[in-house]
Amino acid sequence: xxxxxxxxxxxxxxxxxxxxxxxxxxxxxxxxxxxxxxxxxxxxxxxxxxxxxxxxxxxxxxxxxxxxxxxxxxxxxxxxxxxxxxxxxxxxxxxxxxxxxxxxxxxxxxxxxxxxxxxxxxxxxxxxxxxxxxxxxxxxxxxxxxxxxxxxxxxxxxxxxxxxxxxxxxxxxxxxxxxxxxxxxxxxxxxxxxxxxxxxxxxxxxxxxxxxxxxxxxxxxxxxxxxxxxxxxxxxxxxxxxxxxxxxxxxxxxxxxxxxxxxxxxxxxxxxxxxxxxxxxxxxxxxxxxxxxxxxxxxxxxxxxxxxxxxxxxxxxxxxxxxxxxxxxxxxxxxxxxxxxxxxxxxxxxxxxxxxxxxxxxxxxxxxxxxxxxxxxxxxxxxxxxxxxxxxxxxxxxxxxxxxxxxxxxxxxxxxxxxxxxxxxxxxxxxxxxxxxxxxxxxxxxxxxxxxxxxxxxxxxxxxxxxxxxxxxxxxxxxxxxxxxxxxxxxxxxxx
Amino acid sequence: xxxxxxxxxxxxxxxxxxxxxxxxxxxxxxxxxxxxxxxxxxxxxxxxxxxxxxxxxxxxxxxxxxxxxxxxxxxxxxxxxxxxxxxxxxxxxxxxxxxxxxxxxxxxxxxxxxxxxxxxxxxxxxxxxxxxxxxxxxxxxxxxxxxxxxxxxxxxxxxxxxxxxxxxxxxxxxxxxxxxxxxxxxxxxxxxxxxxxxxxxxxxxxxxxxxxxxxxxxxxxxxxxxxxxxxxxxxxxxxxxxxxxxxxxxxxxxxxxxxxxxxxxxxxxxxxxxxxxxxxxxxxxxxxxxxxxxxxxxxxxxxxxxx
Numbered sequence: 001x002x003x004x005x006x007x008x009x010x011x012x013x014x015x016x017x018x019x020x021x022x023x024x025x026x027x028x029x030x031x032x033x034x035x036x037x038x039x040x041x042x043x044x045x046x047x048x049x050x051x052x053x054x055x056x057x058x059x060x061x062x063x064x065x066x067x068x069x070x071x072x073x074x075x076x077x078x079x080x081x082x083x084x085x086x087x088x089x090x091x092x093x094x095x096x097x098x099x100x101x102x103x104x105x106x107x108x109x110x111x112x113x114x115x116x117x118x119x120x121x122x123x124x125x126x127x128x129x130x131x132x133x134x135x136x137x138x139x140x141x142x143x144x145x146x147x148x149x150x151x152x153x154x155x156x157x158x159x160x161x162x163x164x165x166x167x168x169x170x171x172x173x174x175x176x177x178x179x180x181x182x183x184x185x186x187x188x189x190x191x192x193x194x195x196x197x198x199x200x201x202x203x204x205x206x207x208x209x210x211x212x213x214x215x216x217x218x219x220x221x222x223x224x225x226x227x228x229x230x231x232x233x234x235x236x237x238x239x240x241x242x243x244x245x246x247x248x249x250x251x252x253x254x255x256x257x258x259x260x261x262x263x264x265x266x267x268x269x270x271x272x273x274x275x276x277x278x279x280x281x282x283x284x285x286x287x288x289x290x291x292x293x294x295x296x297x298x299x300x301x302x303x304x305x306x307x308x309x310x311x312x313x314x315x316x317x318x319x320x321x322x323x324x325x326x327x328x329x330x331x332x333x334x335x336x337x338x339x340x341x342x343x344x345x346x347x348x349x350x351x352x353x354x355x356x357x358x359x360x361x362x363x364x365x366x367x368x369x370x371x372x373x374x375x376x377x378x379x380x381x382x383x384x385x386x387x388x389x390x391x392x393x394x395x396x397x398x399x400x401x402x403x404x405x406x407x408x409x410x411x412x413x414x415x416x417x418x419x420x421x422x423x424x425x426x427x428x429x430x431x432x433x434x435x436x437x438x439x440x441x442x443x444x445x446x447x448x449x450x451x452x453x454x455x456x457x458x459x460x461x462x463x464x465x466x467x468x469x470x471x472x473x474x475x476x477x478x479x480x481x482x483x484x485x486x487x488x489x490x491x492x493x494x495x496x
Numbered sequence: 497x498x499x500x501x502x503x504x505x506x507x508x509x510x511x512x513x514x515x516x517x518x519x520x521x522x523x524x525x526x527x528x529x530x531x532x533x534x535x536x537x538x539x540x541x542x543x544x545x546x547x548x549x550x551x552x553x554x555x556x557x558x559x560x561x562x563x564x565x566x567x568x569x570x571x572x573x574x575x576x577x578x579x580x581x582x583x584x585x586x587x588x589x590x591x592x593x594x595x596x597x598x599x600x601x602x603x604x605x606x607x608x609x610x611x612x613x614x615x616x617x618x619x620x621x622x623x624x625x626x627x628x629x630x631x632x633x634x635x636x637x638x639x640x641x642x643x644x645x646x647x648x649x650x651x652x653x654x655x656x657x658x659x660x661x662x663x664x665x666x667x668x669x670x671x672x673x674x675x676x677x678x679x680x681x682x683x684x685x686x687x688x689x690x691x692x693x694x695x696x697x698x699x700x701x702x703x704x705x706x707x708x709x710x711x712x713x714x715x716x717x718x719x720x721x722x723x724x725x726x727x728x729x730x731x732x733x734x735x736x737x738x739x740x741x742x743x744x745x746x747x748x749x750x751x752x753x754x755x756x757x758x759x760x761x762x763x764x765x766x767x768x769x770x771x772x773x774x775x776x777x778x779x780x781x782x783x784x785x786x787x788x789x790x791x792x793x794x795x796x797x798x799x800x801x802x803x
Binding site (some may be wrong): 019021022128170283284285286287288289292320324331338341437457458 | 514515516517520521523524530531532533534537635723726727730758
């Protein structure tokens with residue numbers, strides 16, 4: 001008792017108590033040696049015979065060999081989707097479409113552990129996230145949209161709408177199965193058929209989903225899954241018989257897609273990058289705000305388009321807040337993603353690791369101070385420690401460019417006006433966070449922040465009923481909720 | 497609740513009280529409850545929870561024999577296994593103190609007495625001070641008093657504060673634990689405020705509950721208090737202990753509290769000097785879990801002593 005310096009300990013290990021190296025068993029998951037393309041209800045070989053490996057980023061070990069879809073393969077997939085659209089899906093009642101979606105949702109729940117382990121193996125994210133976030137949300141998206149399938153006329157009363165037809169969808173590597181769910185569920189609920197391309201570093205859960213699609217007896221060709229990289233993606237984008245495109249990924253690729261789509265006046269939704277401001281006012285519930293900041297930037301190793309990557313903290317509490325934040329970061333557990341106690345997993349790919357490293361180095365060269373905790377990192381695999389850059393100015397590259405990794409940049413502000421000005425001074429506008437106990441200040445900020453999603457006194461909360469999407473270079477169109485549903489229907493000129 | 501400063505007190509400087517966000521606090525507590533513990537570390541965790549335990553009986557029907565029995569159990573929780581450590585303290589009414597002092601003589605087990613018109617605290621301050629002084633005179637090492645919730649909730653924080661200061665004086669060498677009775681305070685903001693008030697007034701420990709109402713200790717409430725302790729240490733460099741009491745019955749619950757304390761305050765708090773669990777029914781579950789680690793099978797309530 002009495003006067004002793006307070007210091008946050010880093011581990012319970014000092015006391016002979018270790019957290020379980022509670023490794024989730026991989027025995028449930030049966031990864032095949034190689035995978036074909038899922039076209040017209042069957043796994044088929046590529047016309048080109050090309051393939052590529054997919055790795056476990058936490059060990060760099062190869063997991064499987066996946067087929068690279070050529071433009072001819074993509075054409076086959078689009079034709080299958082077209083035939084299926086005309087033959088089955090267009091004619092099917094909404095209630096029947098909903099039944100298939102309900103079935104997919106239930107299968108995802110039943111096989112949740114298997115999917116979660118595979119997601120973690122292929123992508124490097126902690127099992128507690130794939131188990132508690134990715135899988136429940138993916139199932140929830142199918143459940144939510146299953147409910148809409150036979151109620152579209154109530155969602156959009158007095159309007160004559162019909163599905164687009166064949167939809168091309170390209171999804172990223174940060175939430176592979178969840179992004180597939182975000183894309184597939186509304187498309188199918190509205191009566192479209194789909195050609196989906198998962199990211200080349202994380203194709204396995206989409207291919208496992210193909211098994212589910214077969215198990216629920218979805219008519220062949222309603223969902224086609226083609227694996228591959230940029231070339232496969234552009235074959236989908238350029239294909240003349242695709243009627244709508246949806247893309248989630250980098251702003252750079254999004255612009256290329258938009259350039260192509262605009263020539264053909266093709267309906268398009270883009271969900272792109274972000275550089276979200278996370279604004280902490282001096283009257284905030286600081287202990288919870290720290291947890292919110294941690295969750296905002298280190299969730300999924302910061303591989304989150306809406307990550308709270310720019311911390312704006314009021315100058316009056318800045319030193320204190322950063323001090324406490326750094327102590328809290330010391331307690332984060334970085335390591336084996338399959339360990340249930342792991343907070344931060346592996347970086348998704350070597351390329352991404354290099355990009356993070358390069359940007360942090362640029363930040364240091366520009367004068368930022370760097371904080372990294374004392375945690376040790378595994379020898380193999382792709383790892384980056386949780387990092388905080390302080391002394392960052394608005395004109396620094398690290399304050400402007402998306403890092404897409406576990407790196408938080410910290411800036412300060414003096415007044416709400418200054419916070420708002422700095423928060424909005426970015427080409428992006430996907431999300432933002434506000435921490436204050438003053439309700440009127442939350443409203444004042446939320447009205448003026450130019451971002452698609454604004455969280456107050458929390459961060460990274462998602463729900464299928466809530467629309468998600470960006471301003472400016474973060475893209476356009478919304479996913480989720482009735483807004484997201486509308487993107488998969490076209491107006492046939494009826495009265496409004 | 498707006499941020500407020502408690503400006504009175506011996507420390508002389510203003511203590512800032514930071515607000516608490518209920519939703520995020522509860523989410524954090526829930527996430528800490530998912531930490532799992534390695535099998536070969538379980539024994540250390542179970543031993544630690546025994547070493548931090550205040551074995552408690554606070555019944556009107558307590559007798560010298562009942563207290564003697566409790567003290568024996570406190571000194572040697574498992575008569576068949578001498579590796580099992582003794583508990584931190586026994587917690588009893590003042591009238592029982594000298595029996596407990598006698599029964600624990602020569603052991604490490606401390607004697608803690610509730611005092612000061614426990615559990616309501618609504619006697620005159622003179623009577624409460626006399627009650628505390630009496631318990632100390634009888635040999636109590638630790639005194640558990642209650643916060644004057646009546647004054648605190650009526651807005652007379654000054655009075656609640658001064659009463660704790662006076663109680664601390666009456667304790668002399670004995671350690672003072674201040675029970676906030678968190679289930680009566682109505683919000684995490686009030687728990688945070690009461691924690692800061694008690695610590696500023698000189699509490700050596702802040703404690704969740706009397707065990708006399710159904711709303712007692714919970715993981716988010718203890719997390720809330722632990723964050724207050726962390727903040728107080730940050731602001732003053734004074735480390736105050738924390739005691740969770742009421743409704744803690746299983747070894748797994750005890751482990752969750754160790755995780756919350758360890759991850760919020762650090763390992764300096766994971767010892768009986770800084771952390772206590774007050775319980776009457778918990779010890780036997782911990783013993784049963786220890787037996788299971790040794791034998792590989794779960795024995796049952798008849799294989800541990802009732803008191």
